[in-house]
Amino acid sequence: MSYQNAARLDATMRPVRRAVRRPMQAAGAVALFALSLPAMATPLFLTLDPAGPVARAERYTLIVDAIIMSAIVIPTIVLTVIFLRRYRASNTKAGYAPAWSRSIGLEIAMWGIPLIAVGLLSYVVYTGTQASDPYHPGAIEDHPAASSQPALNIDVIALDWRWLFVYPEQHIATLHTLELPVNRPVRFHLTSATVTNSFFIPRLAGQIYVMPGMHTQQLLQADQRGTYTGFSAAQSGAGFSWMRFKTHVVAPAAFQSWVARVKTSSQHLTDARYEQLAQPTIDTQGKPQYFSSVAPGLFDHVIDEVRAGKVYPTHLFAGKKMK
Numbered sequence: 623m624s625y626q627n628a629a630r631l632d633a634t635m636r637p638v639r640r641a642v643r644r645p646m647q648a649a650g651a652v653a654l655f656a657l658s659l660p661a662m663a664t665p666l667f668l669t670l671d672p673a674g675p676v677a678r679a680e681r682y683t684l685i686v687d688a689i690i691m692s693a694i695v696i697p698t699i700v701l702t703v704i705f706l707r708r709y710r711a712s713n714t715k716a717g718y719a720p721a722w723s724r725s726i727g728l729e730i731a732m733w734g735i736p737l738i739a740v741g742l743l744s745y746v747v748y749t750g751t752q753a754s755d756p757y758h759p760g761a762i763e764d765h766p767a768a769s770s771q772p773a774l775n776i777d778v779i780a781l782d783w784r785w786l787f788v789y790p791e792q793h794i795a796t797l798h799t800l801e802l803p804v805n806r807p808v809r810f811h812l813t814s815a816t817v818t819n820s821f822f823i824p825r826l827a828g829q830i831y832v833m834p835g836m837h838t839q840q841l842l843q844a845d846q847r848g849t850y851t852g853f854s855a856a857q858s859g860a861g862f863s864w865m866r867f868k869t870h871v872v873a874p875a876a877f878q879s880w881v882a883r884v885k886t887s888s889q890h891l892t893d894a895r896y897e898q899l900a901q902p903t904i905d906t907q908g909k910p911q912y913f914s915s916v917a918p919g920l921f922d923h924v925i926d927e928v929r930a931g932k933v934y935p936t937h938l939f940a941g942k943k944m945k
Contacts, residue, residue: 668824668825668851669681669684669824669825669828670684671825672825672826673825673826673844673845673846673848673850673871674825674826674827674842674843674844674845674846675759675761675762675843675845676753676754676759676761676762676826676827676828676841676842676843677824677825677826677827677828677842678761679750679753679754679759679760679761680750680753680754680827680828682750682753683746683747683749683750683753683754686746686750687743687746687747690739690742690743690746691739691743693739694735694736694739754827754828756830756838756839756840756841757839757841758841759841759842762807762841762842762843771805771806771807772807773806773807773808773809773841774789774791774802774803774806774807774808774809775789775790775791775809775811776788776789776790776800776808776809776810776811777789777790777810777811777812777813777920777921778810778811778812778813778821778832779812779813779814779815779920779921779924780812780813780814780815780816780819780821780832780854780858781814781815781816781899781900782815782816782817782858782859782861782900782902782903782934782936783854783858783859783860783861783862783864783865783902783903783904783905784797784798784865784899784903784905785797785798785800785821785852785854785865785867786896786899787799787800788891788916788920788921789881790916790921792881792884792885793885793915793916794881794884794885794912794913794914794915794916795891795912795913795916796884796910796911796912796913797899797910797911797912797913798866798867798868798905798908798909798910798911799867799868799870799910800852800867800868800869800870801869801870801872801877801880802844802869802870802871802872802877803871803872803873803874803877804844804845804846804847804871804872804873804874805843805844805845805874806843806874807841807842807843808841808842808843808844809839809840809841810839810840810841810842811837811838811839811921812830812832812837812838812839812840813832813833813834813835813836813837813838813921813924813925813928814832814833814834814835814836814928815834815900815924815927815928815932815934816834816858816900816902816933816934817834817858817859818831818832818833818834818856818858819831819832819854819856819858819865820832820854820855820856821840821852821854821855822852822853822854822855823842823850823851823852823869824850824851825850825851826842826843826844826850826869827840827841827842829855829856831856834928835925835928835929836925837925844871846871847871847872847873848871849868849869849870849871850868850869850871851866851867851868851869852866852867852868852869853865853866853867854866859902859936860904860936861902861903861904861905864904864905864906864908866908867908868910884912884913884914885914886914887912887913887914888914889911889912889913889914890913890914890915890916891913891915891916891917891920892917893917893920893923895913896917896920896924900934901934902934902935902936902937
């Protein structure tokens with residue numbers, strides 16, 4: 623298309639653009655607001671309100687990464703709009719330099735700024751990874767309350783579609799609920815009896831994948847009492863949406879009282895009872911269950927069974943068989 627034809631087309635379309643500009647802007651603003659409403663309840667915003675040192679370290683990394691990337695993305699978008707407007711076909715006052723070939727300043731900016739950004743991102747990601755390392759998080763090791771207390775060990779077993787928590791030192795277990803003492807490190811040992819899941823308590827620590835037949839760890843600490851939401855952050859089948867649990871962070875004395883109450887439960891987590899719990903079940907109510915005793919070596923037994931080929935078949939119409 624020649625320059626004259628482009629200019630005539632631009633002049634013809636200008637009234638149309640003016641007529642639809644404001645309605646389109648209003649519609650875009652309404653759509654953006656509507657889309658942002660559900661996002662405010664997503665895990666992203668929960669991670670911006672941490673209640674422990676590991677979660678705070680992850681929030682810091684997230685914010686710094688976003689600032690560094692915004693320093694590149696936002697100027698690029700602004701300059702793109704400026705160039706499109708300044709060098710549009712109808713702007714005859716824009717400079718025209720067909721013999722232009724290079725600019726030292728532009729070359730330095732084009733290569734220097736990305737190199738600096740990559741270097742900063744590399745440093746932030748490395749230090750952030752060390753601070754939230756699931757096995758030896760620096761954020762907890764440097765915490766003043768961490769050195770005086772041993773970590774509380776909890777075995778986590780992902781089922782279809784429930785979370786089973788075993789307290790091996792207290793010889794108790796829970797389903798759909800988790801109780802933690804405040805200001806004490808908690809070491810989770812995690813595995814899955816079925817498919818890959820993702821263990822996530824946004825306000826306490828980042829998500830970590832839980833894989834069948836494998837053993838991984840997560841270490842966190844809560845320094846604020848309260849109730850926090852935990853769930854699976856990986857789509858794992860028909861009951862995935864209800865695979866949630868409440869994490870109650872209480873005072874140390876209240877935690878010991880809770881352990882004593884659980885030990886009075888009439889339910890026992892035997893091997894046979896575990897086999898019942900492991901059957902694929904969509905539990906929409908998520909009612910907590912408490913077990914006053916646990917079969918010895920249950921966590922290792924689950925891993926060995928999966929490695930030996932143990933499976934729990936899911937019914938074809940599992941979505942229609944909700945509890």
